[in-house]
Amino acid sequence: MHQHPKQYLKDAAVVDNSWQLVAAESESLPAGDILVPVNYWQANQQQLADHSGNVGVWIDSHEEIEEFAGSIAALPVIAINFPKFVDGRGFSVARLLRERYGYIGEIRAVGQFIRDQLFMMQRCGFNAFQFDSEIDLAAACKSLNDFSDAYQVAVDQPEPLFKRHR
Amino acid sequence: MYIYDQYDQKIVDERVEQYRDQTKRYLDGQISDEEFLPLRLQNGLYVQRLAPMLRIAVPYGLMSSRQVRKIAAISRTYDKGYVHFTTRQNIQLNWPVLEEVPDILAELASVEMHAIQTSGNCIRNTTTDQFAGVASDEIEDPRPWCEIIRQWSTLHPEFAFLPRKFKIAVCGSEEDRAAFLLHDIGLQLVKNDRGETGFHVYVGGGLGRTPVIASSIREFLPKEHLLTYLDAILRVYNRYGNRDNKYKARIKILVRAWTPEVFAKRVEAEWEHLKDGPATLNGSEIERVKSFFTAPDYLSVDSAAVDAELQSQAAEHKAFSRWLDRNVRAQKQSGYASITLSLKPAGVAPGDVTDRQLDIIADLADRYSFGEIRTTHNQNIVLADVLKTELFELWQQAKEAGLATPNIGTINDMICCPGGDYCSLANAKSIPVAEAIQRKFDDLDYVYDLGDLELNISGCMNACGHHHIGHIGILGVDKKGEEWYQIQLGGSANKDAALGKVLGRSLSRDAVVDSIEKLLDVYVENRLDQESFLNTYQRIGIEKFKERVYAPAS
Ligand code: SF4
Numbered sequence: 182m183h184q185h186p187k188q189y190l191k192d193a194a195v196v197d198n199s200w201q202l203v204a205a206e207s208e209s210l211p212a213g214d215i216l217v218p219v220n221y222w223q224a225n226q227q228q229l230a231d232h233s234g235n236v237g238v239w240i241d242s243h244e245e246i247e248e249f250a251g252s253i254a255a256l257p258v259i260a261i262n263f264p265k266f267v268d269g270r271g272f273s274v275a276r277l278l279r280e281r282y283g284y285i286g287e288i289r290a291v292g293q294f295i296r297d298q299l300f301m302m303q304r305c306g307f308n309a310f311q312f313d314s315e316i317d318l319a320a321a322c323k324s325l326n327d328f329s330d331a332y333q334v335a336v337d338q339p340e341p342l343f344k345r346h347r
Numbered sequence: 348m349y350i351y352d353q354y355d356q357k358i359v360d361e362r363v364e365q366y367r368d369q370t371k372r373y374l375d376g377q378i379s380d381e382e383f384l385p386l387r388l389q390n391g392l393y394v395q396r397l398a399p400m401l402r403i404a405v406p407y408g409l410m411s412s413r414q415v416r417k418i419a420a421i422s423r424t425y426d427k428g429y430v431h432f433t434t435r436q437n438i439q440l441n442w443p444v445l446e447e448v449p450d451i452l453a454e455l456a457s458v459e460m461h462a463i464q465t466s467g468n469c470i471r472n473t474t475t476d477q478f479a480g481v482a483s484d485e486i487e488d489p490r491p492w493c494e495i496i497r498q499w500s501t502l503h504p505e506f507a508f509l510p511r512k513f514k515i516a517v518c519g520s521e522e523d524r525a526a527f528l529l530h531d532i533g534l535q536l537v538k539n540d541r542g543e544t545g546f547h548v549y550v551g552g553g554l555g556r557t558p559v560i561a562s563s564i565r566e567f568l569p570k571e572h573l574l575t576y577l578d579a580i581l582r583v584y585n586r587y588g589n590r591d592n593k594y595k596a597r598i599k600i601l602v603r604a605w606t607p608e609v610f611a612k613r614v615e616a617e618w619e620h621l622k623d624g625p626a627t628l629n630g631s632e633i634e635r636v637k638s639f640f641t642a643p644d645y646l647s648v649d650s651a652a653v654d655a656e657l658q659s660q661a662a663e664h665k666a667f668s669r670w671l672d673r674n675v676r677a678q679k680q681s682g683y684a685s686i687t688l689s690l691k692p693a694g695v696a697p698g699d700v701t702d703r704q705l706d707i708i709a710d711l712a713d714r715y716s717f718g719e720i721r722t723t724h725n726q727n728i729v730l731a732d733v734l735k736t737e738l739f740e741l742w743q744q745a746k747e748a749g750l751a752t753p754n755i756g757t758i759n760d761m762i763c764c765p766g767g768d769y770c771s772l773a774n775a776k777s778i779p780v781a782e783a784i785q786r787k788f789d790d791l792d793y794v795y796d797l798g799d800l801e802l803n804i805s806g807c808m809n810a811c812g813h814h815h816i817g818h819i820g821i822l823g824v825d826k827k828g829e830e831w832y833q834i835q836l837g838g839s840a841n842k843d844a845a846l847g848k849v850l851g852r853s854l855s856r857d858a859v860v861d862s863i864e865k866l867l868d869v870y871v872e873n874r875l876d877q878e879s880f881l882n883t884y885q886r887i888g889i890e891k892f893k894e895r896v897y898a899p900a901s
Pocket residue numbers: 764765766767770771772773774805806807808809810811812
């Protein structure tokens with residue numbers, strides 16, 4: 182995971198990034214806005230309450246969000262890591278956060294996902310994309326609009342196509 | 348058949364443009380090989396031993412004559428003038444050029460076709476019975492349900508990157524012609540005691556390295572809940588399927604590890620949240636989709652007179668009579684029949700047809716079967732709804748086109764994967780084995796006397812040729828760099844689904860045909876009355892067959 186790229190995509194625009202990602206094995210916390218591993222957050226909530234900047238968490242794709250979803254609902258940012266871009270678990274995690282736990286903050290994809298997944302990721306509830314590699318963010322933004330409609334119910338469209346158009 | 352509305356068309360068109368852009372960025376070096384791999388696979392493009400291979404979706408095996416003509420034209424313009432029909436009722440082009448694939452996809456989209464999700468770790472083409480809508484043992488036509496599943500699975504945002512490929516089959520009849528128990532999800536249409544339609548849901552079937560017959564997880568799922576229940580199964584699989592080892596990644600491994608009972612509980616728990624949600628089907632959508640699969644305008648015919656006429660034609664023409672026996676099937680509408688065009692004449696790779704034959708198939712469909720064509724998982728073509736009075740004429744034309752080999756259901760109607768001639772994963776060639784068998788058993792009287800016999804050949808453990816479920820299965824294996832073959836006996840894809848047992852040590856290619864002959868001898872010597880090969884095997888067991896094949900040469 183890239184810990185602190187300068188820019189990322191949020192709500193279909195290129196924006197500056199103030200958040201630093203804290204790796205699982207990291208021993209100290211940087212100042213400013215931070216995204217800490219969710220288990221670190223669970224274990225150190227008291228201490229994090231005194232942190233100078235804003236605090237969010239990041240979740241790995243294998244984690245059981247049922248175990249902590251309730252406790253992170255008020256955080257401003259939840260990042261979901263893609264250890265490999267073909268690891269599709271993050272898609273389900275994002276939907277659960279939005280649809281089952283009603284999370285309304287920023288859901289940020291971090292890690293190895295690729296531009297060509299953006300349309301589907303956004304459908305699953307991601308609204309922010311922090312790429313590991315240096316890519317043309319403005320160009321990548323176009324992939325959010327690969328399709329103008331879709332059959333299924335998802336976060337961006339709570340009614341299936343057959344109930345909207347047929 | 349289903350006809351696209353503006354929304355269906357737009358989604359397919361936009362997919363073409365998306366893929367065109369992806370191909371361009373790949374060729375410009377903006378997408379790496381590793382990243383492009385799943386992108387092209389999700390659009391059916393493999394890179395094979397000799398050239399790329401493009402797999403085109405034929406949703407549940409149904410095509411119009413217009414679509415078949417388009418495939419013929421594509422194979423002429425972009426390929427070598429022939430195509431291959433697969434065991435998943437799809438079509439493969441063996442020699443397309445990567446740069447031209449977007450244009451091929453655009454051509455396909457112009458006739459409401461695509462290659463979406465024909466490969467890759469996503470939900471694949473849903474398959475069903477080739478006799479849907481005309482089978483006399485049908486509980487309900489499965490095709491509207493397949494179409495509803497097609498739309499739901501097309502570009503599903505959550506399930507495009509599953510642990511492994513995912514296959515669904517729907518069975519709508521008493522007899523199973525869709526091998527639905529050998530799919531990741533097998534759906535059997537059933538009625539409850541109030542006469543309402545629902546699905547008996549099975550999960551975790553499949554062939555490949557670890558063949559498994561699916562387990563029942565729900566006996567009656569009311570029809571309106573189909574999609575939310577599928578969402579629940581897929582979500583559980585997407586989250587908990589093994590992603591570390593591709594040989595352990597199919598849902599069958601998860602079902603087995605958890606047990607079907609626990610798996611069912613997890614699905615039900617997930618479904619609790621989704622049940623009655625917005626994806627629940629409503630009557631008007633079900634009726635809308637069903638309205639595309641209505642019966643054609645059948646004529647009423649004097650069945651007795653037609654049958655008498657057929658009998659006299661059969662008496663006069665031995666070859667026609669053989670074709671009637673093997674390639675023609677009664678259907679529930681009297682006066683009509685379903686015929687199978689054989690894509691297995693000796694000397695041609697099973698399932699291969701030329702562009703010219705495709706055009707002829709389209710013409711035959713326009714003339715005799717309301718313009719509809721069905722592909723089968725046995726790699727043949729079915730024309731349904733043929734007036735019995737026109738069978739003789741149809742047979743003559745099919746014969747001239749090389750499509751009337753009267754071998755359906757016989758040993759020569761084998762299922763055979765592309766094998767070592769095309770596929771880079773193969774351990775051994777499969778097409779030459781098929782051909783050697785067809786050449787050996789060319790005496791039709793002998794072949795008919797053997798009766799129904801399914802012989803399936805796969806070039807490796809991936810089992811694309813379904814060798815586990817052949818009455819006789821042949822599997823290519825690698826022995827110190829040489830091509831050898833293992834024989835299995837007793838597999839079956841029907842309701843009594845069974846997996847074949849290995850006969851013994853593997854054989855050289857030369858020995859395969861002789862060994863098959865010995866197996867058939869044992870059958871002929873031991874059968875009772877009309878007993879089939881499979882039934883004889885089930886009664887007498889594997890030993891006698893084994894002894895004969897491995898007996899020291901005398
Ligand atoms: S069974 Fe093996 S050899 Fe045959 S097509 Fe499948 S992967 Fe290739």
